[in-house]
Amino acid sequence: MKTLVVLFVAICAQTFGDVCLTKGMKSIGEVNTLDPVKLFQIGVQVFTTPYIWLGIVILSIFFGLYLVALSWADLSFVLPVTAFGYVMNALMAWQLLGEHVSVARWLGTLIICFGVSVVAKTEQRTTRQEGNSA
Amino acid sequence: MKTFLLFCSLIGGSSLGEILSAKGMQQIGDVSFRPRLLAGAIWRMIRNPYLIAGVVCMAVSFFSFISLLSYADLSFVVPLTAVSYITNTLGARFFLGERISKERWLGTLLVAFGVALVSVSDKLETYFGSPR
Numbered sequence: 001m002k003t004l005v006v007l008f009v010a011i012c013a014q015t016f017g018d019v020c021l022t023k024g025m026k027s028i029g030e031v032n033t034l035d036p037v038k039l040f041q042i043g044v045q046v047f048t049t050p051y052i053w054l055g056i057v058i059l060s061i062f063f064g065l066y067l068v069a070l071s072w073a074d075l076s077f078v079l080p081v082t083a084f085g086y087v088m089n090a091l092m093a094w095q096l097l098g099e100h101v102s103v104a105r106w107l108g109t110l111i112i113c114f115g116v117s118v119v120a121k122t123e124q125r126t127t128r129q130e131g132n133s134a
Numbered sequence: 135m136k137t138f139l140l141f142c143s144l145i146g147g148s149s150l151g152e153i154l155s156a157k158g159m160q161q162i163g164d165v166s167f168r169p170r171l172l173a174g175a176i177w178r179m180i181r182n183p184y185l186i187a188g189v190v191c192m193a194v195s196f197f198s199f200i201s202l203l204s205y206a207d208l209s210f211v212v213p214l215t216a217v218s219y220i221t222n223t224l225g226a227r228f229f230l231g232e233r234i235s236k237e238r239w240l241g242t243l244l245v246a247f248g249v250a251l252v253s254v255s256d257k258l259e260t261y262f263g264s265p266r
Contacts, residue, residue, distance in 0.1 A: 067155065067179065071165045075156035076226040076234050076242070080219060083245045086252055102259045108251030115244025118237055126233040127160065 003073045003124055007081050010065035015088040017058035024051030073124040080119040086112050140198045147195030148218050151188045153225045158184030216250040
């Protein structure tokens with residue numbers, strides 16, 4: 001149970017972090033130059049955008065929680081469950097960003113939901129721990 | 135050919151990265167949220183060779199992804215990443231010794247199929263048309 005709770009928080013952080021990164025990059029505009037000087041200027045701009053920093057911090061929290069979940073459960077359990085992020089993304093795109101979500105995308109999202117619920121019911125850990133528990 | 139190599143390093147890097155970090159976390163053992171124990175776990179994590187190698191692999195995979203995106207069609211690249219759910223589960227079975235039950239395989243295949251469908255959904259819509 002605690003694994004699922006931590007993974008849920010991690011997925012929320014991932015979705016939110018991605019939104020921040022997208023917002024930050026959109027404010028910079030499309031990158032379509034290979035000129036080193038301009039690329040450097042864009043790089044400086046990227047690292048002085050608050051949204052990008054916020055996104056990086058939130059995504060680091062996601063990664064930390066993801067690793068904690070891996071210390072408790074199988075990789076083959078944790079990984080499919082994190083696909084629940086696609087469901088969050090569809091909901092965010094639909095509700096918060098007001099995007100058009102196609103029928104095929106809703107169908108795929110439903111199938112992911114179903115798959116995640118099947119995996120979530122399986123035994124979380126099938127291997128013995130090598131290290132001592134901290 | 136270049137696309138194929140980049141694709142291999144995208145999928146291979148992410149699978150290898152996931153497996154190495156899972157291996158590293160197996161060695162670290164159960165992480166607790168109590169502050170002193172957590173600090174100790176973090177200290178052991180940043181020195182764990184498997185975790186470091188895992189993060190490097192994920193970085194390689196990420197840069198392959200960006201390079202692919204710089205010239206290939208997004209709707210071609212993204213659906214292919216659904217394959218990584220299957221390669222990762224195989225890796226967990228053979229390198230980490232996890233026992234994958236039938237239910238877990240079924241769920242994983244459903245997830246991979248759903249992810250592929252989500253990522254081709256925009257293309258499907260342009261083919262078949264849909265009222266906006």
